[in-house]
Amino acid sequence: MNQTIVSYLAQYEFFDFFLNLFKGHESLLSFLVYLVFALIIVGMCATIGGLGTYAERKISADIQMRIGPNRVGPYGILQFLADGVKMITKEDVMPNSADKFLFYLAPVLCLTGVFATLAVLPFSTGFEMSDLNVGVFYLIAISSLVGLGVFLGGYASNSKWSMLGGMRGASQIISYEIPVTISILAITMLAGGMSFGTIVGMQKGLPTNWFIFHNPFAFVAFFVFFTGALAETNRAPFDLPEAESELVSGYHTEYTGMRFGFFALAEYIEVFVVCGVAVALFLGGSNLPFNIKFDNIPLQLFEFAIFMTKTLVLYYVVIWIRWTFPRLRVDQLMSICWKYLTPIAIFNLVGCATWLVVFNGKSIADLVFGGH
Amino acid sequence: MFVQILFGLSALLTIASALAVLITRNIMHSCVFLLGTLIGVAGLYATLGADFVAASQIMIYVGGIVILMLFAVMLTGGKDFVSRAQNLLGLAPAMGNKWSYALGLLVGLVFLLTNFKLLNSILNNVTTKAHTNEFSSTVNSLGHLLIKEHVLAFEISSVLLLGALVGAAIIARPRKN
Numbered sequence: 193m194n195q196t197i198v199s200y201l202a203q204y205e206f207f208d209f210f211l212n213l214f215k216g217h218e219s220l221l222s223f224l225v226y227l228v229f230a231l232i233i234v235g236m237c238a239t240i241g242g243l244g245t246y247a248e249r250k251i252s253a254d255i256q257m258r259i260g261p262n263r264v265g266p267y268g269i270l271q272f273l274a275d276g277v278k279m280i281t282k283e284d285v286m287p288n289s290a291d292k293f294l295f296y297l298a299p300v301l302c303l304t305g306v307f308a309t310l311a312v313l314p315f316s317t318g319f320e321m322s323d324l325n326v327g328v329f330y331l332i333a334i335s336s337l338v339g340l341g342v343f344l345g346g347y348a349s350n351s352k353w354s355m356l357g358g359m360r361g362a363s364q365i366i367s368y369e370i371p372v373t374i375s376i377l378a379i380t381m382l383a384g385g386m387s388f389g390t391i392v393g394m395q396k397g398l399p400t401n402w403f404i405f406h407n408p409f410a411f412v413a414f415f416v417f418f419t420g421a422l423a424e425t426n427r428a429p430f431d432l433p434e435a436e437s438e439l440v441s442g443y444h445t446e447y448t449g450m451r452f453g454f455f456a457l458a459e460y461i462e463v464f465v466v467c468g469v470a471v472a473l474f475l476g477g478s479n480l481p482f483n484i485k486f487d488n489i490p491l492q493l494f495e496f497a498i499f500m501t502k503t504l505v506l507y508y509v510v511i512w513i514r515w516t517f518p519r520l521r522v523d524q525l526m527s528i529c530w531k532y533l534t535p536i537a538i539f540n541l542v543g544c545a546t547w548l549v550v551f552n553g554k555s556i557a558d559l560v561f562g563g564h
Numbered sequence: 565m566f567v568q569i570l571f572g573l574s575a576l577l578t579i580a581s582a583l584a585v586l587i588t589r590n591i592m593h594s595c596v597f598l599l600g601t602l603i604g605v606a607g608l609y610a611t612l613g614a615d616f617v618a619a620s621q622i623m624i625y626v627g628g629i630v631i632l633m634l635f636a637v638m639l640t641g642g643k644d645f646v647s648r649a650q651n652l653l654g655l656a657p658a659m660g661n662k663w664s665y666a667l668g669l670l671v672g673l674v675f676l677l678t679n680f681k682l683l684n685s686i687l688n689n690v691t692t693k694a695h696t697n698e699f700s701s702t703v704n705s706l707g708h709l710l711i712k713e714h715v716l717a718f719e720i721s722s723v724l725l726l727g728a729l730v731g732a733a734i735i736a737r738p739r740k741n
Contacts, residue, residue: 336627
């Protein structure tokens with residue numbers, strides 16, 4: 193059975209009041225609950241995406257010994273709102289020979305793919321839209337819409353720069369999907385299920401129970417996953433699709449105003465989602481350390497805070513990497529994927545399977561300290 | 565109710581995009597509408613309780629096949645394939661003459677009747693079983709079926725895929741002059 197936000201709320205008494213209110217129309221009630229929480233999560237993540245642009249500037253400024261945005265609001269924190277207003281009020285320019293239909297569709301596809309992944313992101317044990325049985329698989333599948341959006345955006349602009357950026361983006365995203373998926377498969381095998389509920393539930397307790405410390409292969413799998421995920425989100429050092437110094441701005445060269453904003457927002461939210469997935473798969477997810485017991489509502493709040501903290505720390509690492517490493521060349525990008533990451537990921541998968549058989553599914557900590 | 569509405573929307577998306585694939589005159593647009601059809605089919609699977617198949621559908625077709633098709637169309641000059649001629653009430657691009665349309669209609673009719681014959685027993689015993697939001701997991705049963713009962717077909721298809729991979733590598737190999 194799937195745990196959803198509706199089935200979580202149904203255990204509280206106030207939900208009975210709504211059930212009586214919607215007597216005979218329970219499906220409408222569950223639709224409304226989904227709608228409200230979808231709006232909450234999308235609004236929250238859009239804000240995080242917006243603040244991501246601010247964080248990116250501020251951290252890059254810090255790394256390069258500058259000050260960064262400091263005019264709008266305290267410490268310039270309202271800069272992203274100013275940017276948003278600017279983007280909305282800007283003229284929506286479309287190249288004359290662009291493919292109109294695809295030009296309009298591409299940013300929407302990008303944003304849809306990213307927002308659809310939020311449906312299974314486990315913010316806490318209760319605050320998650322749906323704990324699908326095929327959660328991780330669904331997430332990998334639906335996020336491939338982003339690659340399609342990048343590609344179509346590049347094609348539809350009818351400009352050489354956009355075209356090259358779009359082709360690079362699509363080929364890069366497809367290639368790096370393979371090591372990422374195989375690394376996730378290793379974790380799926382350790383957890384014995386594809387739902388985030390199962391995966392996070394297996395990592396309760398001390399950090400030694402996290403899957404990253406489960407065995408040496410899983411430890412390597414985390415870095416393979418993280419590198420591949422960076423490439424899938426087109427972040428530096430893998431930002432070839434939008435390489436400023438070669439392709440002006442890559443696949444969104446011809447986009448202006450809010451359509452460009454959609455691409456930028458999709459990228460920043462996708463980074464957040466990818467960090468969240470890394471946290472849920474490898475870094476213990478939203479579990480409280482030491483199995484501390486709380487009442488239900490404080491528990492949810494603490495779990496949410498822990499998940500967000502871990503995710504935002506990883507977000508910081510992603511930005512840090514971007515402003516530290518130089519960009520790769522295309523041939524280096526492909527050789528990293530096909531000659532290094534994919535074989536390592538397959539080796540990890542076999543290694544994890546062997547470990548499960550040989551040590552009966554016990555982690556290193558269990559073997560050393562004699563756990564369960 | 566909720567599930568029925570979603571099923572209806574998915575079916576509508578599937579059929580409408582399939583029609584759009586045929587009607588549009590730009591081959592790139594055709595590919596994108598095909599995407600809508602494939603997503604609609606995934607929606608049908610999901611509402612019928614086959615969650616794993618639905619996710620696989622999106623994974624394989626949206627993430628792989630459609631992008632591959634777009635690449636192929638683009639690299640072979642897809643933009644120049646915009647069909648100018650029209651036929652059949654000015655709707656469909658002229659991919660044939662009246663004989664090919666008549667033949668297509670005949671084949672479609674035969675196919676439809678055969679399908680109805682096959683589905684007859686099912687259609688007569690439609691149980692209006694109420695759908696719930698609680699889907700049981702299909703992953704376990706699928707895994708067991710693939711590895712235990714249909715392991716031969718599974719292995720043979722993997723050999724086929726390996727053959728395709730090797731063939732592609734040989735075709736794409738740089739030639740020595």
